Amino acid sequence: MAVTQMTKGSISKQLILFSIPILISNLFQQLYNTVDTAIVGRFVGANALAAVGTCNLVVVFMIYFFIGLSNGSSIVLSQCFGENDEEKVFKTVHTTMGLSFISGIVLMIVGLLSAETILKMINTPDDVIGYAVTYIRVYFLSMIPMMIYNMGTGILRAMGDSKTPLYYLGAAGILNIILDLVFIIVFNMGVMGAALATTLSQTLSAILILIKLISSNEVYKLNISKIRIDKDILKRILVIGVPTGLQSVLICFSNIIVQSKVNLFGLDVMAALTVYYKVEGFIYMPIEALAMAASNFIGQNIGARNVERVKKGKSLSMKICVGMTVLIGGLIMIFKTPILHAFTTDSEVVKYGSQFIMFIVPLYFIYAMNQILSGVLRGAGKTFVPMLIGLVCMCGFRVGWLVVMMGIVKDVRIIYASYPLTWILTNIAMTAYYYKSSWIKKTTLEAVETV
Template identity: 30%
Template sequence: MRELTKGSPAKVIMTFALPIIFGNLLQQLYNLADGKIVSTYVGTQAFAAVGATAVIANLIIGFVNGVTQGFGIPVSRCFGAGDYKNMRRYVAGSFIMTVAMTLILTVGALLGIEGLLRILDTPADIMEEALQYIRIIIMGTAFISLYNYSANILRAVGESRIPLLCLAVAVILNIFLDILFVHTFSMGLRGAAHATNIAQCIAGVLCMTYLLLKFRELVPKGQEWQVERRKYQEMTIFGISLGMMSCFVSIGTVIFQTAVNRLGTKIVTAHIAARRIEELTNVPMLCTGMAMTTYASQNLGAGEYDRIKKGIRQAFVIVLVQGVIFTTFCWIFGHPLIRWITSSNDTYILDTAYRYLTRNTSFYFVLGPLFVLRCSLQGLEHKVIPVASSILELVLKVVSTIWIVPVLGYTGVIYTEPIIWIFMTLMLIGGYVRALKQINEAEHIKSARNAKAENEKINVDNRL
């Protein structure tokens, strides 16, 4: 376990964030490799089918990750305060709630998936393959939950390396199984889906096994499994706020995908390729933001208020530097990467994807601070503004889907998200200003108490 309450804030944040960054990069690189394997051995149409369901898969994964990350906030706060007994009670409660959530999510998704794909106007020529693929992925939701629960509990106490190592094993296995099932056994998209589920299962089992064997301080004992109702209510608020925040973002993306789907299979293919690269290049900023949830929560529990402010300022600098680097990367290497992913020489597909990629990444200077502010506010237990910003994103994507894209075509798709990022960041800045006032007040109260305690100690020493 690693405390984030000591040492240089920037160094601590980056040391904690780097394994999360590498883990997410591995996952995104796998997605690129998966797309390459599918497009090479099955065809461009199959690639489009996988891409058309990606927003739904991301919705499920994002919700599970958000909820379990929310469960980890009180765990992190108790760890920062040195309250290990209550920490284990939160670990127990979050496990029970994760199991219940997984059952409900799996059944609900299987029942509603076909109707959802039709609502999304999935092109008829890829509908059957898309449905076949996503149903298998949904049946593996338990494996997604197992990994994300274990990983987020470990991250809550400052351990981000082990989830990375477990994920690395899974990604390597996944690529191997993809080639085996898709190419060697000619299983098509079914093979790719089964490969993903098997690899996710391995990651979850490895992560949970390590937690049980090496982090016994986290494992609930006896009466600690009897969690108070108040703690369940608290975890529900944290879990639902982060889960719904991710869910609103993903639902907005799912709805927005309908606007893309209506533009035809070539546009869908171009959009998927560009999004894969964009999702890969914004990982460092996203994960630095994710690290700020644990950083802010631990320091809040420890009463290190000035350290919270320093960490957020230094995180801004980190994500701005990351944004410049990856924006430049996309402008230089965008075309060859798109060609490699799609296995296509169609000029229309390549140019369309490059246009989306370069215009979107040019607004990373807004997206990076957005991630830092949103996650920091969650760690500081300010839940309303982050969720409200996600609702704003959902509303604006619906507006774009209904009115903007039908008029402007793919140009409307390209500029919708950057405009949304600007509005969200402005909202989050307002939320942070309010949180800052509370931090300053808490810091003042702490200083007054310390001064009073010091004076009392001096008076005692003088009497002696």
């Protein structure tokens, strides 16, 4: 598929057409992850369901820094492409793929060595930790293919191609579901089967993305023998990617603190949070897709130094994202009971899952606003201040709220409230930073000097 230039033409059309494949991809990924969770919950049990949920948080915590590097390379690449600098595009592609191999190796080693310790640190119950350790040890074997796929996908999306990753994710998702059914139901492998299914499907997606990059005749063509880490490109990736990665890690750290507090309330609340996260994905994923579309759109137009398209792109992205969030959130609240019953027949798990939904989902549009602003700033290469905002609001305040309030009263509603409260604070800070009058002009000038 040819690359897509987003520096001219209809802004709304480009944002929508670019985001739809990402949206479908994210929703499909959420769907097959949901099926994976439902199979575990139905055929292995609540203990295994709670273990998978706890492990997912630990995995996300450990990989998000490297996902931030992937975002950084994608933004650098989109800016180079917007500037029509083919040499820089070539260097960025090959530096990015070099980083993917290094990141995958580091993650696999660190994850295998430290995951069990982290599980114990977050108060994982004794009747859950055995399942969790088994699951996570197999899962971390997929880190190298996971990084190859994520960074390869970032390359394609920076070039305006959001459809190809959808096809590859679809193939991997179908394989994951088939292997789940075979390993868990036929061979009775339990959580190990679920983790092995994920590892093998990740490997398929990595192979497909490598074949695409190597066989392409476009400007982003990959030559394995020429994979090198270019120091100047690496520096630019790190400037953008490290703050983005740290912000994600810090937010995820706060979620792990949330998980540690949830674990104190027992198996039913743990299982309910696991199910809620799967349901939440159907509202979160469209937001992520539009934020990613905004990032790549802004990146290309920053490279082309087109300030007016940057401003219009932000405004249209915000309207589309908030509207979609309100619609999907409303449907989730209306149909919450049958949705939750698809995962479990346990009435207590359904009760707590309903509470999670009704406390958090009504204010999810605020989170949508935060993500669009963050995507726009990330596309412009402005990641340091958003990182500080995330540190103070999404991490510091959330952790402080939980520690102080849970010390006063042990009530699960304290946990529910921690999410919308931190979104509101983040939105105030992020909006204030965005509307500083000089940052867009200054960023455009920096693009001229550095790209």
